[in-house]
Amino acid sequence: xxxxxxxxxxxxxxxxxxxxxxxxxxxxxxxxxxxxxxxxxxxxxxxxxxxxxxxxxxxxxxxxxxxxxxxxxxxxxxxxxxxxxxxxxxxxxxxxxxxxxxxxxxxxxxxxxxxxxxxxxxxxxxxxxxxxxxxxxxxxxxxxxxx
Numbered sequence: 282x283x284x285x286x287x288x289x290x291x292x293x294x295x296x297x298x299x300x301x302x303x304x305x306x307x308x309x310x311x312x313x314x315x316x317x318x319x320x321x322x323x324x325x326x327x328x329x330x331x332x333x334x335x336x337x338x339x340x341x342x343x344x345x346x347x348x349x350x351x352x353x354x355x356x357x358x359x360x361x362x363x364x365x366x367x368x369x370x371x372x373x374x375x376x377x378x379x380x381x382x383x384x385x386x387x388x389x390x391x392x393x394x395x396x397x398x399x400x401x402x403x404x405x406x407x408x409x410x411x412x413x414x415x416x417x418x419x420x421x422x423x424x425x426x427x428x
């Protein structure tokens with residue numbers, strides 16, 4: 282009997298790479314445009330969310346990002362098995378989808394007071410997770426450097 286492979290989830294490291302280069306998403310977008318690559322800013326912002334699973338990836342855009350930033354695709358992407366090894370955490374799928382929906386409502390100027398409070402709570406939670414993950418990554422780098 283053939284064993285089924287467990288699908289790996291894929292995540293972006295774009296936020297980390299941009300941060301290391303002290304570069305914004307809009308600066309990346311302009312650099313891509315200079316190379317003749319037009320990318321919707323929403324696509325780039327989605328790729329800067331380290332907690333959002335990448336379900337589909339336009340390889341032309343990913344390749345262009347890698348070229349502009351001077352990194353390999355393996356540096357841009359991270360697979361779940363790597364995350365589990367070092368203990369990274371993320372919002373649950375349900376909470377992430379709610380955060381995304383509230384952010385879209387906010388961008389459209391349609392947030393209610395209750396939704397604004399909910400959005401602030403979710404943003405605070407995401408920030409706490411990001412900070413905790415940064416600490417985990419820092420410890421993992423220190424450990425890897427000592428090996």
